[in-house]
Amino acid sequence: MRTAAVLNEYDAPLSVTEVESVTPGANGIVVETDACGICRSDWHAWKGHWPSVPTDDHILGHEPAGTVTAVGDDVENFAVGDDVGIPFNIACGHCSSCWSGDSHLCSDGLSLGFTGDLPGAFASEFAIPNADFNAVHLPDGMTAVEMAGLGCRFATAFHGLAHKADVHAGDWLAVHGCGGIGLSAVNVGAALGANVVAVDLNEDALDLAEQVGATATVTAGDTDVPKAVQDVTNGGANVSVDALGIAETCRNSIDSLAQQGQHVQVGMTTDDEAGxxxxxxxxxxxxxxxFVGVKGMPPSRYPELFNMIAGDKLTPADLVTNEVALDDVSDRLASMDDYGTLGMEVVTEF
Structure with missing residues (x-):
């Protein structure tokens, strides 16, 4: 048996209970969960914004790291005792997207914790298929908490700014929304040499943004955000990120741009926008x-991220502000209703 936080009803407390243990498929592994991030994407699923997420004893959680405890017969690159991280887009490894290096867009892929076929990692252990293609070894010195902090948020921000958008040294980058993914975008943008303007309602979030690389901040609310960004950047941002996903931040991001600028969409919409x-x-x-959309990052590109962390160019550990127990997940998800979290929160007690 294993312990898990189980979803049986949208927008209701998860049930922390004992569930059946998992075994690896021939090409899969089982991982004992050492840490798992609590992300706004989990909140979207928990709230019922994505009706495809099942509510029949389903397990959320898509930002895990842990220790391999069982290995399928066909797995070549992992062994019991290995420390691993799991990107949330689980790919088949055989389709054209996988072969072209875009496995995060796999046509036959699964999203860890968001589909009934792949229960997530708000549990003491979880299983991953096609491990040789989907799991990543943790570099020496990286903790499970740091990897969980990368989660989908840091990896998505990195992919969006380092691979999809044209961010150059000296450019102005605006980041609208300084939750986990927004703060990650601030840190990534600064590491790439951009001047970063962080925008949020929460002064504590803006303070944290400054700590991880923001050049300037804009307090939203009654402020004309696009004008404030235009003033700070002397004409508009070269790249602007909507890290929240509501209509206001998306429109503010676009209106903050200079000519020939790029808007990067990483925030997912709520019921109000319905996509x-x-x-x-x-x-x-x-x-x-x-307008550039971004979804995760393929595992094949994680070494770029790891190398920048090892060189102290990126500091995801600085964004992990709270470690909690599995029993606390429901409360931490509910706190996101009113943006009551700061930085990244990670489950470390299962």
Whole structure:
């Protein structure tokens, strides 16, 4: 048996209970969970914003790190006792997206904790298929908490800014929303040499943004955010990130751009938007603005991230502000209703 926080009803406390143990498939591994991040994507699923997430004893949690406890017969690159991290996009390893290096967009892929076929890691152990393709070894010196802090948030921000957007040294980068993924984008942008403007309602979040690399901050609320960003950047940001996913931050991000700027969308929408946000299309055409969507990062590119962490260019550990127990997950998810979290929170007691 293993302990897990189980989802049986949207927007209701998870049930922390004993569930059946898992065994590895021929190409899979079982991992004892040492740490698992609590992400706003978990909140979206818990709230019922994504009805495809099941509620029949389902287990959320998609930012895990831990120790391999069982290995399938066909696994070549992992052994019992290995310390591993698991990117949340679990790929088949055989389709055209996987072969082209875009395994995070695998047409036959699964999302850890978000599909019934792949229960997540808010549990004392979990199983991963096709481990040779999907799991990553933790570098020497990296803790499970640090890897959980990378989770989907830091990895997505890194992929968006280092691979998808054209961020250059000296550019202005605006980040709208300084939750976990927004703060990650601040840290990544600063490491890439950009001047970063962090935008949020929460002064504590803005203080943390400054600690991890923000050049300037804008307190939202009654402020005309696009004008404030335009003033700070002397004409607009070269790249702007919506790290929240509500209509206001998406529109503010686009309106903050200079001509030929790039808007990067990493925040997912809530029930209010239901996946649809009105955009100033004519202005985007007239100013040659780009809209760039970002979803996770393929495991094959994690060494880039690890190397920058090892060189102290990136500091995800600085964003982990709270370690909690599995019994606390429901409370921590509920606190996200009113943005009542700061930085990244990680489960370390199972």
């Amino acid at each position: 649809e946000i009105s955009l100033p299309v004519d202005e985007m055409v007239g100013s040659e603005l780009e």
